[in-house]
Amino acid sequence: MKRTILVGLAWAIITAGTAAAEAITGQADVIDGNTIRVADESIRLLEIDAPELDQVCVSRDDIVVDGKVVVPAGSAYRCGEVAKRYLGEWIEAKTVTCIAEGKDTEGYWLAHCTIDQFDVGLGMVMQGMAVADRDCQCYGIRGAEQFARKNRRGIWLSD
Numbered sequence: 001m002k003r004t005i006l007v008g009l010a011w012a013i014i015t016a017g018t019a020a021a022e023a024i025t026g027q028a029d030v031i032d033g034n035t036i037r038v039a040d041e042s043i044r045l046l047e048i049d050a051p052e053l054d055q056v057c058v059s060r061d062d063i064v065v066d067g068k069v070v071v072p073a074g075s076a077y078r079c080g081e082v083a084k085r086y087l088g089e090w091i092e093a094k095t096v097t098c099i100a101e102g103k104d105t106e107g108y109w110l111a112h113c114t115i116d117q118f119d120v121g122l123g124m125v126m127q128g129m130a131v132a133d134r135d136c137q138c139y140g141i142r143g144a145e146q147f148a149r150k151n152r153r154g155i156w157l158s159d
Helices: 002-015 079-091 120-126 139-150
Strands: 022-026 028-032 035-038 041-045 056-058 063-065 068-071 076-078 096-103 109-115
Touching (some): 022 035, 022 109, 041 120, 076 079, 079 120, 109 120, 120 139
Parallel strands (some): 041 109
Antiparallel strands (some): 022 096, 028 035, 035 041, 063 068, 096 109
């Protein structure tokens, strides 16, 4: 009997303050390369960090889109705007499902978001549009960042 009570008490202590993750689903509007708005909720993608909207990068090589040079080598460009545009084109008219794990100090939900079960943050990092957050223990995202860097994708054209 004592053991049952102690196990129950231990479980209550372990789970105290942990709320069930909240699901937010719908079409998204893009705020920046790692922030979206779904169902009137502002959401930051967990484990990634995209360039700020006004952040400037310098391309080491030509940036080519559809066979046309859009940024010549050595030119400055707003890499935060590029990340925002990439995310917007990717998620446009698609259903995004976010599993929120809490809110940050600014009131934004912190969430992992998916489209057709593919992690949006992972995709942004894999395409070089964001990096792994410096504090995350996210080995999949870190592997995607190494892949993007090695293959000189997105912001890694400036590296």
